[in-house]
Amino acid sequence: MSNEKPVFIVDAMLGKLAKKLRLLGYDTAYSSDIDDEDLIRIAKNENRILITKDVQLARKAEKKQLKAIQITKSDEVEQFLQINQKIKLEKYEINGKNSRCPVCNGELENIEKNKILDKVPKGVLEYNQNFWMCKNCKKIYWEGTHIRNLQKFTEKLNDRL
Numbered sequence: 001m002s003n004e005k006p007v008f009i010v011d012a013m014l015g016k017l018a019k020k021l022r023l024l025g026y027d028t029a030y031s032s033d034i035d036d037e038d039l040i041r042i043a044k045n046e047n048r049i050l051i052t053k054d055v056q057l058a059r060k061a062e063k064k065q066l067k068a069i070q071i072t073k074s075d076e077v078e079q080f081l082q083i084n085q086k087i088k089l090e091k092y093e094i095n096g097k098n099s100r101c102p103v104c105n106g107e108l109e110n111i112e113k114n115k116i117l118d119k120v121p122k123g124v125l126e127y128n129q130n131f132w133m134c135k136n137c138k139k140i141y142w143e144g145t146h147i148r149n150l151q152k153f154t155e156k157l158n159d160r161l
């Protein structure tokens, strides 16, 4: 299923965009400390689409037959629209099951409430029913603020698509 989705690598200047892509379920490589050569090497080896603010880097990647998207906008909705111009993204839909860990890009899986009683604040347990854990870094997520903020973001975005 995730194989059909485009996969990305995002340059160090676009950390917030990388997190959003992960939350929206896109496999997105990102490091805040990575040089151009590594970005290109990983994009090539893993067949990832390079997203960058750096026009030189975008050209360099394209010369090597890699797909690259150059971001010129600073507004996040506009940035997604720029991606969408080059690669038709599927309708934005928030679903904890599809999301990836914004911290490490790991896949999330459902976890039963009673298994995380000591790992989540009491108030959160009381008011939420669905929880997910990152398979990789074990961070726990729930349908709280991050999903709600993302929902607002995608509503804005979907209006423009």
Ligand SMILES: [Zn+2]
Pocket: 101, 102, 103, 104, 105, 106, 134, 135, 136, 137, 138, 139
């Ligand atoms: Zn993680």
